[in-house]
Amino acid sequence: MTESAASPPPVSPLLENWRYFARSRGAVLGLTIFLAMVLMALLAPLIAPHEPNLQYRDALLTPPAWTEKGRATFLLGTDAVGRDILSRILHGARYSLGIGLVVVSIALTSGVVIGLAAGYVGGKLDALIMRLMDILLAFPSLLLALVLVAILGPGLFNAMLAIAVVLQPHFARLTRAAVLAEKNREYVVAARVAGAGHLRLMFRTILPNCLGPLIVQATLSFSHAILDAAALGFLGMGAQPPTPEWGAMLAEAREFITSAWWVVTMPGLAILITVISINLIGDGLRDTLDPKLKRS
Amino acid sequence: MALLEIRNLSVSFETTAGRFFAVQGLDVSVDEGEVLAVVGESGSGKSVAMLAVMGLLPDTATVSADAMRFEGRDLLGMTPRQRRALSGRDMAMIFQEPVASLNPCFTVGFQIVETLKRHTKLSGSARRARALELLTAVGIPEPERRYASYPHQMSGGQCQRAMIAIAMACSPKLLIADEPTTALDVTIQKQILDLLLNLQTESGMALVLITHDMGVVAETADRVIVQYQGRKMEEADALTLFEAPRHPYTRALLSALPENAVGGRLPTVAVGDWGVRT
Amino acid sequence: MLLFILRRLLLLIPTFLGITLLAFLFIRMLPGDPVLLLAGERGLSPERHAALLAQFGFDQPMWRQYVDYIAGLFRGDFGISFSTKRPVLEEFMARFPATLELAFCAILLASVLGIAAGVLAAVRRGSWIDQLTMGIALVGYSMPIFWWALLLIIAFSSTLGWTPVSGRMGLAYYFPDVTGFMLIDSWLSGRPGAFKSAVMHLILPTIVLATIPLAVIARQTRSAMLEVLGEVYMMTARSKGLSPLRVVGLHALRNAMIPVVTTIGLQVSVLMGGAILTESIFSWPGIGKWMIDSISRRDYQVVQGGLLLIALVVMLVNLTVDLLYGLVNPRVRRQ
Numbered sequence: 001m002t003e004s005a006a007s008p009p010p011v012s013p014l015l016e017n018w019r020y021f022a023r024s025r026g027a028v029l030g031l032t033i034f035l036a037m038v039l040m041a042l043l044a045p046l047i048a049p050h051e052p053n054l055q056y057r058d059a060l061l062t063p064p065a066w067t068e069k070g071r072a073t074f075l076l077g078t079d080a081v082g083r084d085i086l087s088r089i090l091h092g093a094r095y096s097l098g099i100g101l102v103v104v105s106i107a108l109t110s111g112v113v114i115g116l117a118a119g120y121v122g123g124k125l126d127a128l129i130m131r132l133m134d135i136l137l138a139f140p141s142l143l144l145a146l147v148l149v150a151i152l153g154p155g156l157f158n159a160m161l162a163i164a165v166v167l168q169p170h171f172a173r174l175t176r177a178a179v180l181a182e183k184n185r186e187y188v189v190a191a192r193v194a195g196a197g198h199l200r201l202m203f204r205t206i207l208p209n210c211l212g213p214l215i216v217q218a219t220l221s222f223s224h225a226i227l228d229a230a231a232l233g234f235l236g237m238g239a240q241p242p243t244p245e246w247g248a249m250l251a252e253a254r255e256f257i258t259s260a261w262w263v264v265t266m267p268g269l270a271i272l273i274t275v276i277s278i279n280l281i282g283d284g285l286r287d288t289l290d291p292k293l294k295r296s
Numbered sequence: 297m298a299l300l301e302i303r304n305l306s307v308s309f310e311t312t313a314g315r316f317f318a319v320q321g322l323d324v325s326v327d328e329g330e331v332l333a334v335v336g337e338s339g340s341g342k343s344v345a346m347l348a349v350m351g352l353l354p355d356t357a358t359v360s361a362d363a364m365r366f367e368g369r370d371l372l373g374m375t376p377r378q379r380r381a382l383s384g385r386d387m388a389m390i391f392q393e394p395v396a397s398l399n400p401c402f403t404v405g406f407q408i409v410e411t412l413k414r415h416t417k418l419s420g421s422a423r424r425a426r427a428l429e430l431l432t433a434v435g436i437p438e439p440e441r442r443y444a445s446y447p448h449q450m451s452g453g454q455c456q457r458a459m460i461a462i463a464m465a466c467s468p469k470l471l472i473a474d475e476p477t478t479a480l481d482v483t484i485q486k487q488i489l490d491l492l493l494n495l496q497t498e499s500g501m502a503l504v505l506i507t508h509d510m511g512v513v514a515e516t517a518d519r520v521i522v523q524y525q526g527r528k529m530e531e532a533d534a535l536t537l538f539e540a541p542r543h544p545y546t547r548a549l550l551s552a553l554p555e556n557a558v559g560g561r562l563p564t565v566a567v568g569d570w571g572v573r574t
Numbered sequence: 575m576l577l578f579i580l581r582r583l584l585l586l587i588p589t590f591l592g593i594t595l596l597a598f599l600f601i602r603m604l605p606g607d608p609v610l611l612l613a614g615e616r617g618l619s620p621e622r623h624a625a626l627l628a629q630f631g632f633d634q635p636m637w638r639q640y641v642d643y644i645a646g647l648f649r650g651d652f653g654i655s656f657s658t659k660r661p662v663l664e665e666f667m668a669r670f671p672a673t674l675e676l677a678f679c680a681i682l683l684a685s686v687l688g689i690a691a692g693v694l695a696a697v698r699r700g701s702w703i704d705q706l707t708m709g710i711a712l713v714g715y716s717m718p719i720f721w722w723a724l725l726l727i728i729a730f731s732s733t734l735g736w737t738p739v740s741g742r743m744g745l746a747y748y749f750p751d752v753t754g755f756m757l758i759d760s761w762l763s764g765r766p767g768a769f770k771s772a773v774m775h776l777i778l779p780t781i782v783l784a785t786i787p788l789a790v791i792a793r794q795t796r797s798a799m800l801e802v803l804g805e806v807y808m809m810t811a812r813s814k815g816l817s818p819l820r821v822v823g824l825h826a827l828r829n830a831m832i833p834v835v836t837t838i839g840l841q842v843s844v845l846m847g848g849a850i851l852t853e854s855i856f857s858w859p860g861i862g863k864w865m866i867d868s869i870s871r872r873d874y875q876v877v878q879g880g881l882l883l884i885a886l887v888v889m890l891v892n893l894t895v896d897l898l899y900g901l902v903n904p905r906v907r908r909q
Contacts, residue, residue: 142847268721
């Protein structure tokens, strides 16, 4: 009894991880910016000052409000057809974050299932799957995504699908490696002896112990997905105009780089800030979840 | 005059839990040609004191002493350049993990020659000849072949021999051996220890042997320092210490020798208050 | 060593077959009549259609088509571009030096600067230099490079007028194509200003393409150096009385280079992806621009051949890196 009084109350692993994560200033900053972005995306229809696709014909290429010729109603200026850039960026956040979420969900789910199957079953299936993943990884990711979009046809949904296919092998490899490392550990053997079925062993026993690296990879993939989707949009193979997707906005802005800097600057800045915040979170998570790097 | 003289040495590290003293108020003196054993359990600060002598502590460490002299020259007052001129030439050190002590990317020969190149004016071929001579002296078979070997191609015992060859390259006046046999097999331990003692007798250098093994002390040392929690507990001739240990901690350490086992169990050296404020 | 190379080459065979299979299936996965897609002609007469069908071999069974395709590859037959009517391989070879020149400069810049920055940050761990370097690396790592390219054009081309906006060479210069590398050819031509023009055209695309690899290499170098600096052999090196420059620059860096070389190798694939964006923005007449143009022109023979050739280049570079790795890491070499 005296012993329990002396030692501090046990902390849940989640809380402990959070405390570790919160010690990194960068990670907390990243999380704050990211949550703000999510909030912006969710509230975009309410807080955007204008309709994203409404064209103010009397206000083409208005510079931002703080400049000499700026107008207070268009805080970040307007584009070539008079649409309010701030409103478009706010609505664009919905696309970018949505793209990240969908892509990572598809890539993570399929990658984990494929990797679990390869690692758990082993043998010929494993060899076949891993060769296939090697082949997918042999192509530059953006090029492969482009070619896939060429097959599927340009558009936002197909772009997301293509990026998910390209990102998926990373999850499969990671899961397989983790499964191979865990498969013969005592607790798995114990569960098998206790009569757990294959599916239960795969998903309930082994998978939770491989989560750390998967979470980190998911965060990294989230930022990759946003960057690649924007790149495809910029090349005209992703979201199509007049969708206020940031990459597509940049594609439309390209011809105005000499005359209207704000049309080019703002959407890119939005992409950059979002991706930085996610990468900050990713770095923090990696330090928290990777026991090898953990400092006491 | 003592070869190495340390008075009131303290080494502390800044940690999140405040300042931690690894060594406190330590006096050590080493005479020319003697074998001094520094004994203590792990964490007693015996390595840290010697790392301070070599100037190998990380930047996070704070070293202070009333005096730290080598051949009468003040080590703490020297410029880094002056200290670098000493270490490797007049004082050298070998470590506990022989395989990890050698750089995996360079051949053994390169790593010996490097010290010679730094501290002597020998020509390239003379350096090579000296390196081969050293490899023979430390008992490495086929020195020509081992000269071109990488550390991962050799056993732990051979790596420690190579480390000794590096340390002996410039015939130092002081060799510090930090638990040189702990990581090795029992049969190899004896060989390495004999090698160190032979080299010491031949060259007449001083040898500081850091160890936690009282058996090693009994076989090798002229004089012994017993250290516990950063402080010196006792200092005596090896004979005196084994015959009549004065300090209770020393007695506890000695009673932990395997010979003193009672009914298959050893008396424990409990963490206790051996006259140390912690 | 020879055995090591041979084993690596053998391991490449399944990957090579997989890549060709993927390229082979690519055309057949496209929606629509493959004959129309490949020929790029409209309103074909039934006779012409049948002739083309036989010419492309689509009347054969699948496995036969694949075998013929592979056999064609070994003869150097990567298809024919319908827009230029020239062999894909020939078109590729004409554009490859431009991409190679750009990619080489970018990887050189990224490696030199990245390793230097990483070493500096690791040695001064926790200092403002470390934080600043890693802050910049984070921004670089998160950069949408197509936007970065536009910003640089706004700053250095439009506003300051220092660098040209597009292409590889000023129009005023004409000289024979000797190697295909503008830097070398312009130098050989001896025309005053030609070399300078080549350099000026290279600067911005190189910076853009180098940005992400630079950040990745700097981060990787820093963490590798931090790991190495804590090793016992670093104490040995210092105990020899060596200068700090030699301790860090030789003993530490030599070991830290082992993972860094792998990282640099992996960046080649990233570079080929980045080349698509960079080349299309700077109108750089290389492989990346060729691919994106062909995709938008629906020149599928080129897309198929280009995809395969780029994958082969990446594969060969990775092989080279594997062999280099053996040179850097003695533990691999002698097995």
